[in-house]
Amino acid sequence: MKIAVMGAGAVGCYYGGMLARAGHEVVLIGRPPHVEAIRAQGLRFEAAAFSGTIALAAAGDASAIKGAALVLCCVKSGDSERAAAAMAPHLEATTIVLSLQNGVDNAARLSACLGRTALPVAVYVAVEMAGPGHVRHHGRGDLVIGASPEAEALSALFVAAGIPVRVSDNVMATLWEKLIVNCTLNALSAITRQPYGVLAQGAGVADVIDDVLSECLAVARADGIAIAADSRAAVQGIIDSMPTQRSSTAQDLMRGKPSEIDHLNGYVVRRGQALGIATPANRVLYALVRLLENAPAGN
Missing domain, CATH: 3.40.50.720 (NAD(P)-binding Rossmann-like Domain)
Known part of the structure; x- marks a missing residue:
């Protein structure tokens, strides 16, 4: 074929x-x-x-x-x-x-x-x-x-x-489950330039992950998506199984390439706005990654 x-x-x-x-x-x-x-x-x-x-x-x-x-x-x-x-x-x-x-x-x-x-x-x-x-x-x-x-x-x-x-x-629920994992880890890995295992040990990081995850779940529910999986366990599973891996968003920023943040945390922010769900943690991560994307070379 x-x-x-x-x-x-x-x-x-x-x-x-x-x-x-x-x-x-x-x-x-x-x-x-x-x-x-x-x-x-x-x-x-x-x-x-x-x-x-x-x-x-x-x-x-x-x-x-x-x-x-x-x-x-x-x-x-x-x-x-x-x-x-x-x-x-x-x-x-x-x-x-x-x-x-x-x-x-x-x-x-x-x-x-x-x-x-x-x-x-x-x-x-x-x-x-x-x-x-x-x-x-x-x-x-x-x-x-x-x-x-x-x-x-x-x-x-x-x-x-x-x-x-x-x-x-119900592949849409599966795609949302993956989106939630990406929203919790990709931007944090990109901003810090750290792999998942190091990132997870940072002071206060677990709380940030929980905030981002909770917002994503609220938006998904408001959008009619039933998330059956344990999203927190899924995030931890990625951290445990890929401790040396940096997110694709981190790899993009480190190479000076545009990331997909508009379609990760940015998507959650936009859907939250449309559905009346506040997403402050996602908004901060989205804004910071966009700033890093637009930073002058060498900075």
């Missing part, structure tokens, strides 16, 4: 690499430094289960999607509309589009722009780009796919590639 990955960053390279190892024809669509490195030497893949080079195609233009049966959209949340516009002319009528992105509304935004359904997927993976064309996996890698006529076949495809999958008939 031809599979295209729109947005060959860490997440896209990880899942694209896993699928290519399973024998699929994979093309990674990304930025020039990664594309050039992958074309020259393949994708350098570093994980506990496998470390080596994977041969696959790479391109800098969305036209490489042509002929793909499956597209994994892995671009940053702020780029969803631009990615949809770039992909649309090259999708086949039968192409399945999956949103493997942070936040809770990317699949809906992609669907609106594409004029066709993009399926939401919750992603649980700790991964980073260690250099051009070099993906480094730190932990997990499982997916939760929303129920659909295609879900079982997609699940089988991923599982055969060594990617654990669960199909959920």
Whole structure:
């Protein structure tokens, strides 16, 4: 099967690499430094289960999607509309589009722009780009796919590639559960530039986490989302299982790149405003990360 990955960053390279190892024809669509490195030497893949080079195609233009049966959209949340516009002319009528992105509304935004359904997927993976064309996996890698006529076949495809999958008939709640974890940890890790294990030991940090978490849960309830999971336990599980991991938001700021904070704490602030729920802790974290994004280089 031809599979295209729109947005060959860490997440896209990880899942694209896993699928290519399973024998699929994979093309990674990304930025020039990664594309050039992958074309020259393949994708350098570093994980506990496998470390080596994977041969696959790479391109800098969305036209490489042509002929793909499956597209994994892995671009940053702020780029969803631009990615949809770039992909649309090259999708086949039968192409399945999956949103493997942070936040809770990317699949809906992609669907609106594409004029066709993009399926939401919750992603649980700790991964980073260690250099051009070099993906480094730190932990997990499982997916939760929303129920659909295609879900079982997609699940089988991923599982055969060594990617654990669960199909959920309430994937929006799962996406919100992940959003809540991201809101509690990502901004704090970015502001302090600390990994989760160090961050959690800070004086007063547990109270801040609880404040952020409580606000998120209040907004979710007001938005009609039933969160069944123990969110505090989920946060602690991330801290315990990935103590040396810095958040994706922290990695973005450390590299001078825009983060997804608008679609994490910023989203909770906006939904809170719309629903009449106060979100002061989320508002502070959102404001601080935005200030750091706009700080002059070297500061």
